[in-house]
Amino acid sequence: MLASDKIHQFSKFTNQNIDLIVLNSSITELSNVDCIVNCTGPCFEHYGGVSKAITEAAGPKILKEYKNYNSQFGELEAGIVHDTHAFNLNQYKYILHVVTPKHKTYLEMIYSNLFTKCFNELNLESIAVPLIGTGLARRAINDCVNSLIESIRYLKNLTKNIKIYIVNNNPDQIKECLEILKNFLNPEINDNDKDKLDECPICLDNVSDAKKLNKCGHIFCKSCIDKSFNVKQVCPLCNMVYGVNEGNQPNGTMNIKILNLTLPGYDKSVNTIEISYLFPSGVQQANHPNPGQRYHGTQRVAYLPNDNDGKKVLGLLQKAFEKKLLFTIGQSRTTNRNNVVTWNDIHHKTSIDGGPANFGYPDNSYIQRVLAELADKGIQ
């Protein structure tokens, strides 16, 4: 039995029938777990660490299994999950072997493959996984936990309650892992929250199936906040950003040119970035205000100083353009015409001069304002 301070349980993780349990323990000393994971080399070789502990505890028979596999199939390839009996570790039904990946981008795939093997193919109910690559490979725990969570989010076709144990015997690494997990969890509703359950800020009715947001702690009906996040991933009460949503900007192009002139308010040595946007007319899609109807395209030009600030804004504007956030389809504020491509609340300087009233320079606070507007959309 483990001391309770070494067990951290998160029930119904990511709202599925998944219990995530973090254990400060050795992976060879667990009970009530169906299978454990061994991160090893292509020939099941180990350089110490967890892999050595598992192989030694399982006993000499497992070495024969390794040899058999290598002679039959060659080296264990990255991403392949090979299952063996647990031999002397007979409290487990299986040991799942994977090769420690060379690059962090494989981590998510490896965790996904492990879960598929365990829950779908072997039809087991619990698995103990290490923080892959954080031992001798010295990979950041952050990368590992993020990949693990992503793969849990994509678990599908679960017909029963399952348990995923994250096991590590280093208390410092466990602490770091728990810190990272906090960012993903919907915190438990506690006694302090009771008065907040009377009214959901979205439907203004009693809160049903309460969901508490993990960063700001605000509480809503699950169905209400899910709908709200479909529109925009921010807290409806405090605007805390929970992710970058893609916008509904129609197809178009963004081109950059350097002009040999200086914007009013800038030093003569600073030339100017000219951004040209072009959006041809087209037909509105399902995520536009009037699907099926035509929309009128537009052509816009905007200016930025070609200094560090201006380049920073340009980079973020390009990111926002890729996320389809710079333009939208709606009613033009200036002409009142409907079904046109319009700005989407990230202000641009469409004139070189004339000051703020004419959408031009000089305007001392423009850079700060546009950075704040970009940040509001999660672009920073």
Added chain:
Amino acid sequence: MVSIATARIKREFKEVVTSDELTKCKIKLELLNDNFTELKGEIGGPPDTPYEGGTYQLEIKIPETYPFNPPKVRFLTKIWHPNISSVTGAICLDILKDQWAAAMTLRTVLLSLQALLATPEPDDPQDAVVANQYKTNNKIFVKTARHWTNIYAGSTLAAEPEFDSKVKQLIDMGFDNHKSRVALSSHLWNVEHAIESLYN
């Protein structure tokens, strides 16, 4: 099934109608149809502003996706303000666009609009002419805004009678009443410049 938009508006409507705080702030809300998609709002001009004494009618349209998307609001009463179009009544206010949050209500919208009347944001203009006047000729801006409050929003406070006589001058030349007032307002009440712009 009752949509979330309708259920929300029903509850909000009660809140605005019954709240004392709002009668004090001179805020009203009226239903225009049975399916809760069109409403009429009303806000009083805040004290110590050129809009004091005026009453402003607002068109409020509730989208199907409310409260996840903001209501569509515009001024029906004509107003001279940097962030409100003097022609269409369209409003430039962040919470009616990207800063809208599903927890906001019609009450917050009406109060925010009242706050916008008290603190214009000329650096983020809806009406560039007004914004420019606000920054470069603030005295004339204040007088003009007050004049519009008197003419269009029913205020009985100082009416700037010399403005009226200038408007009358243009009407006598055959120009439309409102167009004349807009032309004069946009040209710092310089009669020659206003006439020139009307001929263009």
